[in-house]
Amino acid sequence: MYDERGPELASVSLQFRDFGAVAAFSGPARTIQCHRDNGLVKAVLATPGNGSVLVVDGGGSLQSALMGDMIAQSAVDHGWAGVIINGAIRDSVAIGTLDLGVKALGTNPAKSAKDGLGHLDGTVRLGDVQIRPGAMIYADPDGILVSG
Numbered sequence: 001m002y003d004e005r006g007p008e009l010a011s012v013s014l015q016f017r018d019f020g021a022v023a024a025f026s027g028p029a030r031t032i033q034c035h036r037d038n039g040l041v042k043a044v045l046a047t048p049g050n051g052s053v054l055v056v057d058g059g060g061s062l063q064s065a066l067m068g069d070m071i072a073q074s075a076v077d078h079g080w081a082g083v084i085i086n087g088a089i090r091d092s093v094a095i096g097t098l099d100l101g102v103k104a105l106g107t108n109p110a111k112s113a114k115d116g117l118g119h120l121d122g123t124v125r126l127g128d129v130q131i132r133p134g135a136m137i138y139a140d141p142d143g144i145l146v147s148g
């Protein structure tokens, strides 16, 4: 992927696990920053994705899941290409059958709050890489590349 896309792209060195049935996915970024609250994630993935990739900066918390199989199914139904979560998911076996790219740090069976606290479509960071809404995301099992 890197050799095709070129070194002008930023590469994310933070390590993610792959969960969705789609191993390689790409699209323009939408972004959410939240902490142990997935109200915004649920709401946004229930709106048309038009092939976008939702990047969720959950601050790296693994204490509760920011997406389960129902929210992931909603993302499929609404045309999202993928979801990248700097945090945890749950229902990982079911998510593994869905036609969606999913990268997350890990899993936790506990659910998050749904108060909708957080920030939508601002600049977020995945490790040392900044991601602005609209930046192109290219993800595959080796990692994530980000354009300007």
Ligand SMILES: O=C([O-])CC(=O)C(=O)O
Residues within 6 Å of the ligand: 038, 065, 066, 067, 068, 069, 070, 071, 072, 090, 091, 111, 112
């Ligand atoms: O409700 C949640 O927090 C997430 C969940 O379990 C699902 O999407 O199925």
